[in-house]
Amino acid sequence: MGAWEEETAIRFAGISQRKPNFKLGPITLDIPKGYITAIVGPNGSGKSTLFRMALDLEKPSEGTVTLLGEPVGQGDDVEVKQKIGFLPEETLPHEDKLTAREKANFNSFWYKDWDVNRYQDLLLSLQVNDNLQLGKMSKGMRRKCEFALALSHAPELLLLDEPSSGLDPLAWKTMIEILHRYMEPGNRTILMTSHIVEEVKRLADFIVFMAQGRVLGVYEKDELFSSWFTFFVSGDGLTAQKAASMPGGSGVEPAGNATYRITTGKAFEAEQWCEANGLQIVGRQALELDEIMSTLLQQESIGRR
Numbered sequence: 001m002g003a004w005e006e007e008t009a010i011r012f013a014g015i016s017q018r019k020p021n022f023k024l025g026p027i028t029l030d031i032p033k034g035y036i037t038a039i040v041g042p043n044g045s046g047k048s049t050l051f052r053m054a055l056d057l058e059k060p061s062e063g064t065v066t067l068l069g070e071p072v073g074q075g076d077d078v079e080v081k082q083k084i085g086f087l088p089e090e091t092l093p094h095e096d097k098l099t100a101r102e103k104a105n106f107n108s109f110w111y112k113d114w115d116v117n118r119y120q121d122l123l124l125s126l127q128v129n130d131n132l133q134l135g136k137m138s139k140g141m142r143r144k145c146e147f148a149l150a151l152s153h154a155p156e157l158l159l160l161d162e163p164s165s166g167l168d169p170l171a172w173k174t175m176i177e178i179l180h181r182y183m184e185p186g187n188r189t190i191l192m193t194s195h196i197v198e199e200v201k202r203l204a205d206f207i208v209f210m211a212q213g214r215v216l217g218v219y220e221k222d223e224l225f226s227s228w229f230t231f232f233v234s235g236d237g238l239t240a241q242k243a244a245s246m247p248g249g250s251g252v253e254p255a256g257n258a259t260y261r262i263t264t265g266k267a268f269e270a271e272q273w274c275e276a277n278g279l280q281i282v283g284r285q286a287l288e289l290d291e292i293m294s295t296l297l298q299q300e301s302i303g304r305r
């Protein structure tokens, strides 16, 4: 096994695909082992499609996917599938008539590491009864059962497509705690998608921004949040043109009194630039994840014009 395979849970190498109204890629992306990576992006940006390709549920027209060191879509993958847990965005209608318990029984035969005690503990923590047909459960109840089912064979790699969709706030908190505990052994990986800012902030180590079938950037979470700020900058003779030359700057707005409001994705360099230019930072606001996303989207659309 090469060095990158030891450190990489999933490698997307130059993958692309075309659907009637959608073009994905080319995407080259490594998902690191031992961490939680969250993919965020507007509806229809291709997040679920990427998941489906990792699991060989859809084929890329170009490029390759490597999962836990094994190329996807080339022969026998039973061994690697034993090490994966998947929570899809959509439920499977053909499972509607099964009770969660029946599905758990099936899983216990299929997964050699199935742990019935872990499954029971998860049901207890999530306060859900598995003796009901999946199709007759409320959306949140079914989600909780599917979540417990995806985790009970202690998978090395967990793929969660919008895991908290339909969960009430209490169940959401429990899910976050369960996932933190799941990561404790240190050798596990989660790739997830989410539209919930708080969820991404609490869970993710790395954040991948996607839009219109492309990856806009991959960032370490703490680095991301310490890089994006809106600064209020003032100084003698400061003009809009000068303000616009701030490193990483985008969106310059006058804020009165020779002061400008400037958003930057390079806060550290921007502060040094202010100092070197004799400018004062008179106010600062950290950006939220959704604000960073919309700034990146604006930059992307400007860049593509």
Ligand SMILES: Nc1ncnc2c1ncn2[C@@H]1O[C@H](COP(=O)(O)OP(=O)(O)OP(=O)(O)O)[C@@H](O)[C@H]1O
Pocket (backbone or CB within 6 Å): 019, 020, 021, 022, 041, 042, 043, 044, 045, 046, 047, 048, 049, 050, 089
């Ligand atoms: N079965 C399909 N046939 C044709 N087009 C599809 C199909 N499934 C998805 N698409 C299209 O592929 C694109 C990407 O969809 P995808 O579900 O991967 O996005 P997403 O980022 O997961 O979105 P969301 O945040 O809404 O879950 C969309 O434009 C969608 O309309």
